[in-house]
Amino acid sequence: MKHPSARPLPDASPDCRPPRRRRKEARPSELTAAALALFVEKGFAATRLEDIAARAGVSKGTLYLYFESKEALFKTVIEEGMVAALAAAEQRLSDFQGSAAELLQQLLFGWWEQIGRTPMAGVTKLIACESSNFPEVAQYYHDRVRSRGRALLRTTLQRGVGSGEFRPVDLETTIDVIMAPLLMLAIARFSPGFCSLGTTPESYLQTHFELLVNGLRRSSGALAKPPTGDRQ
Amino acid sequence: MKHPSARPLPDASPDCRPPRRRRKEARPSELTAAALALFVEKGFAATRLEDIAARAGVSKGTLYLYFESKEALFKTVIEEGMVAALAAAEQRLSDFQGSAAELLQQLLFGWWEQIGRTPMAGVTKLIACESSNFPEVAQYYHDRVRSRGRALLRTTLQRGVGSGEFRPVDLETTIDVIMAPLLMLAIARFSPGFCSLGTTPESYLQTHFELLVNGLRRSSGALAKPPTGDRQ
């Protein structure tokens, strides 16, 4: 039972509710962080704005001081995450020297350190799950983030093939195959039961890397053809 | 402007609305098929029951004749999908003879033929996206579907390692790495822009298979250690 206007005195219960604070600067990032966590956990549609606000320690009204709508908040969350991911990726790109295998290893583990193990990995799951509800966002991700990540791998593979360290491969398809375990790792972190690893992410990546480098080495024997060659 | 009870005559507009049909047997599967498609496209929370009903060619009331609630419908969709997936997997398991590489190829392409390229692949995306909203469903998937798929791969790898065809590897981690591109393929089919392949699924799988078999072969040289060995 709740009194409509009970106890109008300012400090009704001594320290029940912490005092209101004015922190205009800090709110937006706190709100997007809370939103990212909840969107990733529950999905966009199933997440209540009041829960986001509560997690950020403000009321729902405050949220609307900083974001026009739920959708605008979502887009900001994704945008921020992508910017962070891009910055991380570009940084380690440019001036690395060493074998193609070493560069590949740098890329895989660097991705994990700077994106995979941070909250930014949640953006990956969000794109995967919500892309058909937000085509523009998906397009943006595809054009900017994904293509840049692919470019890094492409350069690496080309260097390896050019130097004879790797055998010739179909570049684009190989890139897809290399990225898949990374994307799955990002998704698995937020999908309990779906793909829980038996080991640590680090040894998972290491196994991926070893299989990969071994698989890319110049091989002697020919490989089998696909079993159903008559598929269109 | 809509008349409250305009035109009570039976055939108001000639063939505007097709005649009502009674098809008790066919409804449930038609409804679950429609639900799967929409849940996969929009997610559980963002899908409206009226849209599902409309896609199945019935009214919302009819849906409630066959399913207790939206959640019950969701669980039936997943359950059905998993049963189908299991049946497909078990079938191809038992009496295959041949090299471990050939068996592995059978598993990858068989998965694609019977699950990956069918609507059942959508179940994979649903589990990935909704698992935290439906922990019991995720648990069931983990215990029954995923573990059985892993068992198939484990048997295959063990055979290859035992016969000396493959080098010794960490079984569980390798299984995770092998499955990741399959799961991504299933998810990518329903996530426009997220991971659209540059090639056909078949050549994607073939590249994955070739890298894999090559990577699993007995290798001569030692491989590099991970760059950040001091991680906890």
Place this chain on the structure above:
DNA sequence: TGCGTTAATGACTACAGAGTCAGTAATATA
């Protein structure tokens, strides 16, 4: 200490969509 500015609040409105049910019509049976 008092005053003006504005960050923050939470009760409120509007609406969408899950779930209901009295009524309708397709089919079986006589």
Place this chain on the structure above:
DNA sequence: TATATTACTGACTCTGTAGTCATTAACGCA
């Protein structure tokens, strides 16, 4: 053809939540 049965319908109710806004109180400044 008349009657009984029941698959099906869609207008309705009710709940939950996105979005609003008049009010409150934190902070800067005189």
